[in-house]
Amino acid sequence: MTWPNVTINQLNQRQGVINEIERTVLFIGHAHDGAATVGDLVMLNSQSDIDVELTDASDSLRENLRAAQLNAGQNWQAYALIVPAGADTAAKVDAIRNVQPMISVEGVVSIGDLSADTTAADIGIFSALREELISKHGRWVWFMLAVPGPHKGGAPKSWAQYLEQLSTNATGKAAHAVQLVPALWGNEVGALAGRLCHRSVTIADSPARVKTGALVGLSSDLPVDSAGVELNLAHLRAMHDLRYSVPMWYADYEGMYWSDGLTLDVKGGDYPVIEYLRIVDKAARRVRLQAIAKIADRALNSTPGSIAAHKTYFSRTMRDMSRSTQITGITFPGEVKPPREGDVEIVWSYTTAVSIYLVVRPYESPKAITVSIMLDTSLEAQS
Template sequence: MALGKVSVNNLNLGQGGVTEIERYFLFIGAGPKNAGKLIPLNTDSDLDAQLGIPDSDLKTQVKSARLNGGDRWSCLAAPIGADGTWAIALETAQQQGYSIEAAVITTPVNSGTELSAMHDAAVELNSTYGRRVFVMAASAGIAAAKTWSDYLVEQKAITKDLLAPRVLVVPQLHGNDLGVLAGRLANAAVSIADSPMRVASGSLLGLGPVPTDSENIPLPSAIRAELDNARFSVSQTYPDYPGVYWGDGNMLDAPASDFQVVEYLRLADKAARQVRPLLIRRVADRRLNNSPNSMAAAVSALMAPLRAMAKSATFAGQVFPGEILAPKDGDIVLVWLSKTKVEVYIKITPLNCPKDLTANIALDLSNDD
């Protein structure tokens, strides 16, 4: 014999969104106030109150980032004192649960060893916390006693033979280049799939004065080009076209790598952040098994964030593309290595993007009316 029983349970099917951390950067640098603390900032923040009234490189870069970051800009600042280091500030932010897309370290580096240490720290964050971060570093601008040739030799020695795929380095030619680029990359009006080179994003705002060398020669375009070839990220101009723009966001990756520019790394990292919680939810869940229906359901679920990244819009006859091409059959593959271990292979495809355009013009000298 038995008594009747009725229960109603809420089933969590894991269909909600994943919090996006893209465009949220951590600025680390020497500051006269709040050393050792983590200071959230946005467009309304009083930088003098939060970072100190005296000028500092940290405040200069944050101010430039805010100017270029748009109306939704926000960041986390970590002033460090004389006895502090960027590594301690970065680790402290992680221990306190702050998820960031990039760490912006304002103290200029002098050697490739320092950049290599920054890359190692970024890799370690992924290993320890499962958080994907890239680093924006600075190198010094030109000293008053140096010629442009001297400066170029000095800078090229920093990145020579260096492999640091999660590091982007910016020469402080105008004094605030690093902050300007950080703001441009954090602007919510621009897709993370867009290169900072994109002219349609507008010219750079608040870039410092044009530097000159010991012979009073203004920054030549040839020096910018050589710095770009050495994998630095620099501003650029177009003759007879107003405004100052940016070049590629060069990562210190190897030739022929897939991640030589920042927009490709950002896309892969975003996809990874979106997929990771979906995989965590499926740990020891027998609904994911090697039956055809289960495999198809898992592939469909993992494709959902990729479809969202690929979503485009059409307005006024123009198509505003998504971050990637829409995923198709075969872009996600599940492989069972054993009864309890699964590997997932995911392919994302960025859209083509023109960075080198050439027009060929011919005359039509025919006599046709």
């Protein structure tokens, strides 16, 4: 016997939009000598007056934030964190840990006049911090480190000596989520971070993309070494080959551009450039939230119907990221290619554990273009 009744349940299907943290970066740097207060987290956007908001920051931190603001364009937002003057990398890492309950960001930019020989140690420290943030908070964060120029971190160096120092710092290092940017002009790391946050392009676009526009804020005067020799493309190419991310220019083409967003991934690794890492990090953030919603949900089971339905469910992130736009016949591709049959696989290990495998496919991006021109001197038939 059943007592007559009606029960209404409002079911949450988790179909809402996931807030974007991509293009939001934390800048961390030192205070100037004699600063009154440090340690506060400062929120910044396109309208912020950097000098007013960061009165206690060092000139280097303010200069790089101005470059980031200029190169990011509209709707830029970022955070700045100031550590005491002279604070070491361990203090920076502690400061980054302390702000985790307050903010979630895509990347961290470390700025400071460190000695050249500390850069090698910093690579390992920040690479370890990424793994810590993933394991503790489920946050995938990349790091960008400003490397002192030839006139910082000891006696001024010639370009040859500086390249030798750069080689010592990076050779043998494996850190696929760390980028090294030499501070030749002084504000390149800010310019690159801003370029990566520009909303006219996607996170899947390389900072080398020329159509994004020329870099803004770098001095028109070329840096010189200890002997007064100007920086040239050969020097920049040598730094690039050492896995440093550097600006560049093209002969007879106006403007300063970027070479490539190189990371310290191993030879043959999947993430040698930042755009590959960014799309996989974005997919990881979103799929994690989808997976949490399925904990102990018996609708996810080993039956063929459930597996088919959940292949569609877990491919949602790739479908969302693959949306392209067509304007006047020109297609602007999405962040990844649309998922294909077999790009999502679901394998049950036992009755309470399931493994889900996803394939993310980036679009091709031409960075080396070869054009061959042939001459045809044959006579055309006369009409």
